[in-house]
Amino acid sequence: MRVTSQELLARTKREIHEMTVAQVREKLEKKEPFVLVDVRELDEYAEGFIDGAIHIPRGFLELRIENAVNDRDKEIVLYCAGGNRSALAAKSLEEMGYTNVISMAGGMTGWRNAGYPAKKERMLTSEERERYSRHLRVPEVGEKGQIKILDAKVLLIGAGGLGSPAGYYLAAAGVGTMGLIDSDVVDVTNLQRQILHGTSDIGRPKVVSATETIKDLNPGVNVVTFQERLMSDNIMDIIKDYDIVVDGCDNFPTRYLVNDACVLAGKPNVHGSIYQFDGYATVFYPGKGPCYRCMYPEPPPPGMVPSCDEAGVLGVLPGVVGVIQATETLKLILGKGQPLIGRVLMYDALDMSFNTFSVRRNPACPICGDNPTVHELIDYEAFCGMPAQAAG
Amino acid sequence: MRIEVRLFATLRRYLPPGSKGMSARIDVEEGLTVSDLMARLGIPQDRDPESGTTYLIIVNGEQHDAQVTLHDGDCVSLYPPLAGGTCRDNS
Numbered sequence: 105m106r107v108t109s110q111e112l113l114a115r116t117k118r119e120i121h122e123m124t125v126a127q128v129r130e131k132l133e134k135k136e137p138f139v140l141v142d143v144r145e146l147d148e149y150a151e152g153f154i155d156g157a158i159h160i161p162r163g164f165l166e167l168r169i170e171n172a173v174n175d176r177d178k179e180i181v182l183y184c185a186g187g188n189r190s191a192l193a194a195k196s197l198e199e200m201g202y203t204n205v206i207s208m209a210g211g212m213t214g215w216r217n218a219g220y221p222a223k224k225e226r227m228l229t230s231e232e233r234e235r236y237s238r239h240l241r242v243p244e245v246g247e248k249g250q251i252k253i254l255d256a257k258v259l260l261i262g263a264g265g266l267g268s269p270a271g272y273y274l275a276a277a278g279v280g281t282m283g284l285i286d287s288d289v290v291d292v293t294n295l296q297r298q299i300l301h302g303t304s305d306i307g308r309p310k311v312v313s314a315t316e317t318i319k320d321l322n323p324g325v326n327v328v329t330f331q332e333r334l335m336s337d338n339i340m341d342i343i344k345d346y347d348i349v350v351d352g353c354d355n356f357p358t359r360y361l362v363n364d365a366c367v368l369a370g371k372p373n374v375h376g377s378i379y380q381f382d383g384y385a386t387v388f389y390p391g392k393g394p395c396y397r398c399m400y401p402e403p404p405p406p407g408m409v410p411s412c413d414e415a416g417v418l419g420v421l422p423g424v425v426g427v428i429q430a431t432e433t434l435k436l437i438l439g440k441g442q443p444l445i446g447r448v449l450m451y452d453a454l455d456m457s458f459n460t461f462s463v464r465r466n467p468a469c470p471i472c473g474d475n476p477t478v479h480e481l482i483d484y485e486a487f488c489g490m491p492a493q494a495a496g
Numbered sequence: 497m498r499i500e501v502r503l504f505a506t507l508r509r510y511l512p513p514g515s516k517g518m519s520a521r522i523d524v525e526e527g528l529t530v531s532d533l534m535a536r537l538g539i540p541q542d543r544d545p546e547s548g549t550t551y552l553i554i555v556n557g558e559q560h561d562a563q564v565t566l567h568d569g570d571c572v573s574l575y576p577p578l579a580g581g582t583c584r585d586n587s
Binding site: 265354355356359377378379380382383384399400402403404405415417448450452454455461462463464 | 504505506517518550552554557558559573575576577578579580
């Protein structure tokens, strides 16, 4: 039997239950236990939806409804733009055995015309959906997690050995705003490990070549560069705009400077440090665990700990440690898993072993202890007894 | 008594001759502290051990200060601070 779409709709609406937008609004205000389902397409949903609704596009409704609503007797209210698609959808759900399905007559248009509020959430664009499709399939990331990553602001201290892999992977992951601070220019001896830079970049500022590499990988990343030394007089102004600081610096004064600034500003500090075949990674999260000073209250005397340029480093080592820093950063952004707060991961490349050990907050810590004595940034070069060196 | 010593990164050089990797098992007398052990191995201590040490000291997985007394079978790990990250080649 042939029927027109109008005849099908009219017949369907006679066979199903409908509610007015006012009735649905009342149910929501009374917090009645029902499931509100928006069956429109993604682009329509992105323009605004009823707060509390779950989104299952009409084309996937029968396939996905059981995951959302397993109880066949649960009350379900469907809505679309005008009330036609939701009517057809209601009929289909009834055929699946759902006993209490209602279509909201008038749909979202009627809802808006009644002056009721629509909620609008940040949604991924179709390009973002494709680029990050492998993230979207991971339940711990998904669309909401990817949006968190896209909205995140991460500051990389140093665009060198650790900052290169950390920054490169964080850019690939879609970190929306990435600050890069490094005063150096690219040297040929950097290229054994600093993968953000190439041979043609020798002599160019690292923040410039790093930005170009990151932008080529992911043009969506907003890269903010600071070609300057990180100092007591500029760090607070720089880090205030960022959610997370990734410390990949190369000297003790900057380690303590970054630590103290992060404690004072309440910013998580994702730490990585390396030497020849060994590396550490940890997360210093003010209020949740120890800080760098809890581990190392005072810097070693100058010359006691040889620097990387004196001792050398296996080129791939910062790759491993920097990617661990990137991983911890993403976990902090997503709020998933167990970050390395109060734990240090120690990587021994010669033994190819990873070990973690716990470190505790020191109640006597001068900056994060119970009675802190350091309330503002100090002269860290003097503190470390070292000549001034640039961050990064 | 016999203890295990694990020295990381810049401290590897202070392992006794013949040690493999980053650890060594050594025989020591009862009552030895970590500070004593460091002196025994020739590890420089920059300040009065009473007030702390440059290194992070982990004994059997727990953080301790240099005055902790060691016991038979203990595993002592010393983690030095590492400056390194980007490594300044052109400084």
